[in-house]
Amino acid sequence: MAACCGGWARLCSLLAFAALAGLGAEAKNSEDVRCKCICPPYKDHSGHIYNKNVSQKDCDCLHVVEPMPVPGPDVEAYCLRCECKYEERSSVTIKVTIIIYLSILGLLLLYMVYLTLVEPILKRRLFGHSQLIQSDEDIGDHQPFANAHDVLARSRSRANVLNKVEYAQQRWKLQVQEQRKSVFDRHVVLS
Amino acid sequence: MVCGGILENLILKCLAKLRESIDILVFPLHTDSNMVNAGDMNGSGNLMDFLDEPFPDVGTYEDFHTIDWLREKSRDTDRHRKITSKSKESIWEFIKSLLDAWSGWVVMLLIGLLAGTLAGVIDLAVDWMTDLKEGVCLSAFWYSHEQCCWTSNETTFDDRDKCPLWQKWSELLVSQSEGASAYILNYFLYIMWALCFAFLAVSLVRVFAPYACGSGIPEIKTILSGFIIRGYLGKWTLLIKTVTLVLVVSSGLSLGKEGPLVHVACCCGNFFSSLFSKYSKNEGKRREVLSAAAAAGVSVAFGAPIGGVLFSLEEVSYYFPLKTLWRSFFAALVAAFTLRSINPFGNSRLVLFYVEYHTPWYMAELFPFILLGVFGGLWGTLFIRCNIAWCRRRKTTRLGKYPVLEVIVITAITAIIAYPNPYTRRSTSELISELFNDCGALESSQLCDYINDPNMTRPVDDIPDRPAGPGVYTAMWQLALALVFKIVITIFTFGMKIPSGLFIPSMAVGAMAGRMVGIGVEQLAYHHHDWIIFRNWCRPGADCVTPGLYAMVGAAACLGGVTRMTVSLVVIMFELTGGLEYIVPLMAAAVTSKWVADAFGKEGIYEAHIHLNGYPFLDVKDEFTHRTLATDVMRPRRGEAPLSVLTQDSMTVEDVETLIKETDYNGFPVVVSKDSERLIGFAQRRELILAIKNARQRQDGVVSNSIVYFTEDPPELPPNSPHPLKLRRILNLSPFTVTDHTPMETVVDIFRKLGLRQCLVTRSGRLLGIITKKDVLRHMAQMANQDPESIMFN
Numbered sequence: 001m002a003a004c005c006g007g008w009a010r011l012c013s014l015l016a017f018a019a020l021a022g023l024g025a026e027a028k029n030s031e032d033v034r035c036k037c038i039c040p041p042y043k044d045h046s047g048h049i050y051n052k053n054v055s056q057k058d059c060d061c062l063h064v065v066e067p068m069p070v071p072g073p074d075v076e077a078y079c080l081r082c083e084c085k086y087e088e089r090s091s092v093t094i095k096v097t098i099i100i101y102l103s104i105l106g107l108l109l110l111y112m113v114y115l116t117l118v119e120p121i122l123k124r125r126l127f128g129h130s131q132l133i134q135s136d137e138d139i140g141d142h143q144p145f146a147n148a149h150d151v152l153a154r155s156r157s158r159a160n161v162l163n164k165v166e167y168a169q170q171r172w173k174l175q176v177q178e179q180r181k182s183v184f185d186r187h188v189v190l191s
Numbered sequence: 192m193v194c195g196g197i198l199e200n201l202i203l204k205c206l207a208k209l210r211e212s213i214d215i216l217v218f219p220l221h222t223d224s225n226m227v228n229a230g231d232m233n234g235s236g237n238l239m240d241f242l243d244e245p246f247p248d249v250g251t252y253e254d255f256h257t258i259d260w261l262r263e264k265s266r267d268t269d270r271h272r273k274i275t276s277k278s279k280e281s282i283w284e285f286i287k288s289l290l291d292a293w294s295g296w297v298v299m300l301l302i303g304l305l306a307g308t309l310a311g312v313i314d315l316a317v318d319w320m321t322d323l324k325e326g327v328c329l330s331a332f333w334y335s336h337e338q339c340c341w342t343s344n345e346t347t348f349d350d351r352d353k354c355p356l357w358q359k360w361s362e363l364l365v366s367q368s369e370g371a372s373a374y375i376l377n378y379f380l381y382i383m384w385a386l387c388f389a390f391l392a393v394s395l396v397r398v399f400a401p402y403a404c405g406s407g408i409p410e411i412k413t414i415l416s417g418f419i420i421r422g423y424l425g426k427w428t429l430l431i432k433t434v435t436l437v438l439v440v441s442s443g444l445s446l447g448k449e450g451p452l453v454h455v456a457c458c459c460g461n462f463f464s465s466l467f468s469k470y471s472k473n474e475g476k477r478r479e480v481l482s483a484a485a486a487a488g489v490s491v492a493f494g495a496p497i498g499g500v501l502f503s504l505e506e507v508s509y510y511f512p513l514k515t516l517w518r519s520f521f522a523a524l525v526a527a528f529t530l531r532s533i534n535p536f537g538n539s540r541l542v543l544f545y546v547e548y549h550t551p552w553y554m555a556e557l558f559p560f561i562l563l564g565v566f567g568g569l570w571g572t573l574f575i576r577c578n579i580a581w582c583r584r585r586k587t588t589r590l591g592k593y594p595v596l597e598v599i600v601i602t603a604i605t606a607i608i609a610y611p612n613p614y615t616r617r618s619t620s621e622l623i624s625e626l627f628n629d630c631g632a633l634e635s636s637q638l639c640d641y642i643n644d645p646n647m648t649r650p651v652d653d654i655p656d657r658p659a660g661p662g663v664y665t666a667m668w669q670l671a672l673a674l675v676f677k678i679v680i681t682i683f684t685f686g687m688k689i690p691s692g693l694f695i696p697s698m699a700v701g702a703m704a705g706r707m708v709g710i711g712v713e714q715l716a717y718h719h720h721d722w723i724i725f726r727n728w729c730r731p732g733a734d735c736v737t738p739g740l741y742a743m744v745g746a747a748a749c750l751g752g753v754t755r756m757t758v759s760l761v762v763i764m765f766e767l768t769g770g771l772e773y774i775v776p777l778m779a780a781a782v783t784s785k786w787v788a789d790a791f792g793k794e795g796i797y798e799a800h801i802h803l804n805g806y807p808f809l810d811v812k813d814e815f816t817h818r819t820l821a822t823d824v825m826r827p828r829r830g831e832a833p834l835s836v837l838t839q840d841s842m843t844v845e846d847v848e849t850l851i852k853e854t855d856y857n858g859f860p861v862v863v864s865k866d867s868e869r870l871i872g873f874a875q876r877r878e879l880i881l882a883i884k885n886a887r888q889r890q891d892g893v894v895s896n897s898i899v900y901f902t903e904d905p906p907e908l909p910p911n912s913p914h915p916l917k918l919r920r921i922l923n924l925s926p927f928t929v930t931d932h933t934p935m936e937t938v939v940d941i942f943r944k945l946g947l948r949q950c951l952v953t954r955s956g957r958l959l960g961i962i963t964k965k966d967v968l969r970h971m972a973q974m975a976n977q978d979p980e981s982i983m984f985n
Contacts, residue, residue, distance in 0.1 A: 038348070049346050051342075083631065095331070097311075100312075112398045190401075
């Protein structure tokens with residue numbers, strides 16, 4: 001289950017993110033484009049920042065700075081100090097990305113809470129009634145194919161999606177347990 | 192939580208069908224003479240098989256073992272020859288052969304797209320979550336501080352960061368923005384958010400994917416040299432690494448995301464190469480794809496496609512055929528292009544600290560640049576020694592038993608010390624960006640608080656050198672404190688059980704040191720422009736010294752000192768800055784820092800971590816200059832048990848099984864007979880096990896007393912003896928052999944260049960012993976007076 005859910009989450013995110021690139025190129029909200037001019041203090045005028053929604057070729061001091069604070073002859077000297085930059089962003093991309101990220105994070109947190117807190121409680125209640133109790137501590141010997149044969153033998157006898165998913169999840173849990181042992185307990189890999 | 196929904200079934204079926212059709216198109220290896228397709232992995236492709244554990248067939252490797260490069264190469268050549276010969280038969284076969292040739296490029300395209308997308312997502316999410324520690328945007332919670340104030344008209348020149356839509360937590364909760372209580376509340380919430388993010392990250396790593404911790408580059412180096420670590424490049428590792436990378440970078444810890452992005456890109460590479468049997472069944476070809484994926488990873492991390500390819504070539508890859516060079520470049524370009532189209536920084540740049548000034552530098556400035564190089568080398572040595580000592584302590588003592596607690600404590604310490612200093616409160620990327628930037632007339636930060644001449648009428652990019660105002664002096668001692676803090680805290684942060692990279696903290700340390708030196712030189716030049724050194728090139732009223740350039744050079748020096756990169760470092764730095772004029776200072780600093788650092792120790796941080804973990808990595812950069820011979824290294828030594836061999840046609844199945852059970856060698860040489868130990872070939876343990884298991888299940892008449900023979904024709908047997916077992920197909924008839932007087936220098940060279948796992952030693956045609964890669968590594972460690980028992984894996 002975890003394998004397919006991991007793959008499912010993966011597919012989901014892939015499709016969503018792949019749409020982002022297209023979205024980002026198309027959605028040009030009028031608010032998402034601006035020309036920003038920063039003008040420092042000049043004589044007795046204080047510094048000011050001007051924002052305006054103009055196209056890139058109109059992004060200079062003369063088009064953006066309105067109303068012009070200095071009289072006619074000083075305009076050139078004033079404008080020479082101003083720095084104008086054309087910026088654009090895609091607010092849709094940002095919104096979609098953050099929301100997708102938060103949903104994936106939320107799903108992972110829920111699954112983590114389920115795995116660490118809820119499932120042991122459920123297992124304790126079902127103790128002795130279900131054949132699905134493969135205790136997580138029971139690794140057995142480390143012969144390469146011992147587990148695989150068990151899993152495969154059982155799976156051939158009960159070709160049922162639910163049980164398949166259950167065994168895939170158990171296999172995944174065993175793998176993660178092995179990884180956890182090597183990394184956290186024995187410090188063999190990734191010290 | 193059952194994936195039984197109709198939609199899921201449909202999608203899984205579609206995926207399986209897609210996989211099946213791709214496999215049919217690229218011609219799986221069903222008829223390879225060396226392989227027995229014991230499991231029907233790719234044939235039916237129905238829903239059940241998707242969930243089944245893949246039955247390991249002959250030709251795959253066990254976890255934590257080394258691959259046989261020669262065999263992978265010959266299998267690929269076989270496959271290719273088969274396709275080429277079949278392509279002449281019909282149009283359909285011809286099209287199949289074209290698709291097979293093009294599958295490499297399709298994989299590169301897919302890797303580039305996914306790596307670029309993930310990097311864009313990571314950048315956007317980090318941007319938002321970093322600002323979440325300080326406040327929130329009221330109009331739309333998904334905007335970071337800068338994005339929130341983007342459309343606002345209330346920003347003023349002096350307070351260009353403030354706008355009413357974005358409020359700090361103290362403003363939101365107690366409606367106060369200044370004052371001691373507001374400060375303390377903001378401080379407290381900053382620490383709480385940082386702890387929350389770090390705790391989430393380490394819990395996710397612990398529960399779902401323990402392989403997602405660390406930088407990833409040492410392990411990827413080892414994997415690319417031929418080692419197998421199953422699950423290290425898996426889907427869960429990819430998902431968890433991406434999600435937790437955002438969390439840890441946002442929590443304010445002193446780490447970067449470049450190393451983990453290389454790991455993420457390699458996971459993408461592994462994922463896409465498993466869709467095509469050309470790559471999924473051949474470990475050697477898969478590593479070509481992984482090298483290219485590593486290039487794409489660095490390319491999106493730095494916005495430097497060429498630098499990424501060179502980094503993959505220099506640092507990460509083991510064998511880098513020229514064909515991979517062009518494909519890596521393609522993957523890196525696609526990734527960079529995808530990232531640019533997502534546009535995470537709103538200005539069509541790929542990296543946060545892209546600078547664009549072109550002020551020239553002067554020859555006399557080479558002296559401070561070389562000084563920065565020396566600083567970088569010294570810092571690199573200090574960092575590597577301290578970090579390895581700390582990691583060793585974490586590995587061997589009780590400190591390693593509390594990974595979650597360790598992460599929380601380090602995060603708390605980092606947050607508590609980082610908040611008061613404005614240079615450490617913000618994210619490290621923003622700090623580097625500010626340090627790299629030159630001060631125009633429009634900057635309002637403290638670092639640019641120079642005393643301006645009010646009558647000056649120069650345009651904005653030609654400001655002459657000015658005396659420093661009080662803000663600059665404050666900034667200098669704050670930067671000094673930040674520098675010391677970063678140097679100390681990074682030693683403890685790198686190597687924790689969370690995804691952590693090293694590039695950004697090293698660049699930050701170097702940038703801070705460089706900027707301080709740059710401001711020092713600038714003020715020296717301003718106040719003493721009549722000294723001899725300054726007189727020629729620095730006149731009063733001219734813009735001589737650019738402190739931002741010193742910051743860049745410092746960053747390059749520190750990064751080079753820690754990782755010992757050379758060409759790739761310079762290329763990355765000048766792709767970051769866009770300034771080809773600055774190649775010479777960057778090179779000077781990089782070369783100096785590498786020399787200084789190499790004087791103290793030969794290893795970069797990644798090689799040091801490889802040694803710490805005991806991975807069987809035979810470095811191509813090491814030189815073996817001792818005069819030992821093959822007899823000194825081979826097993827069995829004098830006094831040890833004799834070599835376990837198989838005979839050509841005189842052992843029974845039971846004998847073979849006993850031999851396999853009693854020993855744990857990876858393979859057994861096959862000789863003619865116990866008397867004349869003439870070598871026939873070499874058989875791998877895993878293949879023997881599988882073949883015998885297969886034979887017992889499927890072939891009639893094979894019992895424990897059956898004779899196992901490796902020859903072409905069965906031996907002479909008495910009548911009524913059980914059916915003999917022919918195992919010639921699993922025998923490698925061309926094992927590599929050296930004579931006993933071959934110098935070890937040559938043997939090490941052979942192992943390195945051909946990627947061997949083991950090598951047999953003969954004298955006058957008789958088998959004497961065997962040398963494995965582990966023996967070679969142990970011997971090299973012994974010769975270098977290191978602990979030979981630290982080489983752990985097979």
